[in-house]
Amino acid sequence: MxxxxxxxxxxxxxxxxxxxxxxxxxxxxxxxxxxxxxxxxxxxxxxxxxxxxxxxxxxxxxxxxxxxxxxxxxxxxxxxxxxxxxxxxxxxxxxxxxxxxxxxxxxxxxxxxxxxxxxxxxxxxxxxxxxxxxxxxxxxxxxxxxxxxxEGKTPLLRSATCPGDLVAITGYTGMAAAGLRMLKRKLKLDPKSSELLSAAHLKPMPRVKEGQTLLKLGVKAAIDISDGLIADLAHVCKASKVSATINKDLVPVHPVLKTHFPGDCEQMALAGGEDYELLFTASNRVIAKVKQSLSCPVAVIGEVTKGTPGEMKVVDDAGRILDWQNKGWEHFKSG
Incomplete structure (x- = not known):
């Protein structure tokens, strides 16, 4: 093979x-x-x-x-x-x-x-x-x-989530994918938007302090978003032998993406890679503490469920299951 x-x-x-x-x-x-x-x-x-x-x-x-x-x-x-x-x-x-x-x-x-x-x-x-x-x-x-x-005995792990945990992310996803498209296609945006998206792709800021805070506050499972939100959550679920459901309407989309990429901003947020935000799972109580402690935005976007390991469902606010084909980046397979 x-x-x-x-x-x-x-x-x-x-x-x-x-x-x-x-x-x-x-x-x-x-x-x-x-x-x-x-x-x-x-x-x-x-x-x-x-x-x-x-x-x-x-x-x-x-x-x-x-x-x-x-x-x-x-x-x-x-x-x-x-x-x-x-x-x-x-x-x-x-x-x-x-x-x-x-x-x-x-x-x-x-x-x-x-x-x-x-x-x-x-x-x-x-x-x-x-x-x-x-x-x-x-x-x-x-x-x-x-x-x-x-600083502790056990790191945050992909294999440590369980059914009932909520799925949350720091910051915004899709920014790096938008920056890449802007640069490759030589799109002319306003200076502020151009600077923001260029930095997202070319000069990402890793969430080091945020990761340490998650560990201290009792979060057990996490991953950085490098392959795309859906793909990386699937990695966590596969390692933990669980499934998950994401509500696309809860995934935060930055106003710059909505303005300049209105038709593609949801796809970028769900499947765009290289954002280097943190995706983590925890109880509602722990996530409430995380929101109080971190200065960056934190959004709850879904829930971990029982089911086929690694299986993802994407729904909207009405509960309709969406057919989502673009799962994210994978070397040797992604174009």
Whole structure:
């Protein structure tokens, strides 16, 4: 079977079986592992604290287009997407390693600008860039690995939701998808809207403090929205062996999307990726505490239910079940 037939998530499941296959003798390190393949980060019991690790790659012409992406913004985003994974576990980011694959004819000044962008966001979140690797390639490939820690014994997990929990999100979704469309199609919007949407796609702000607050207030399950709201909630439900129902009329749509993309704003909010907001589930009581504690908007958009693991239903205010085909981004399958 080809990788394109398996898709990103099918391939991950296959490799998880290979890595987790029973071997004798099994490494003693496995005894310390709390979370392996299948969540936003790995987690293991370190000396005195739980440690977290994640890695993400940005590949030229797959994740970014140099026609409209500044090198400083690309550096920012390369760190930001990893910070968002740590945020989804409720962790504290600490150390980053950066591996670059670059064309030999590339101007070294561009690499300096790339690292200036990385340094800007690393300083903002008190992260140290401590090393990495450089190799040659036909296109730019940036891979960042980030190490963090946890103030507590158990991180936020995709596998920790249960029927009856409410589904909530921070902020607005669909903004990055709108920004991408604006940039690719060279749409001319008013300066304020253009700046807002450009930043959403090119320079996202990970919800690190918000993730830590969720953990402290008793939230158990969370994920960052990178593949799209529906797709990422499906990941949570599949890991927790539950289903969920989303009310599309409760999903907050930013006024800028309603103004400039009136026909597509709902699709962007439900299926657009790379927003790096946090999606989480909890009781009504816990979510009420979260709303009081966070300065960003928090919206309850649905409920976790019993049913086929990973199954999603999208309804409207009238309770009608909608036929929703666009589930979100998946490498090797998404165009």
């Amino acid at each position: 080809k990788v394109s037939e398996l898709g990103e998530f099918g391939l991950i499941e296959l490799l998880a079986k290979v890595v987790g296959a029973k071997k004798e003798p099994k490494s003693a390190a496995w005894k310390q592992v709390l979370v392996g393949i299948g969540d936003d980060t790995a987690a293991w019991q370190g000396d005195g604290c739980v440690q977290l690790a994640t890695t993400d790659s940005l590949v030229q012409d797959t994740h970014f287009d140099l026609k409209y992406t500044r090198w400083e913004d690309l550096g920012w985003k390369a760190i930001a997407v990893n910070l968002s994974d740590i945020a989804a576990m409720g962790g504290v980011p600490k150390y980053a390693m950066v591996s670059l694959a670059l064309p030999g004819e590339m101007d070294a000044d561009y690499v300096v600008c790339l690292y200036q962008g990385m340094g800007e966001i690393a300083n903002k979140f008190d992260v140290a860039i401590v090393g990495g690797n450089i190799a040659s390639a036909d296109k730019v490939n940036i891979t960042v690995s980030l190490i963090g820690s946890l």
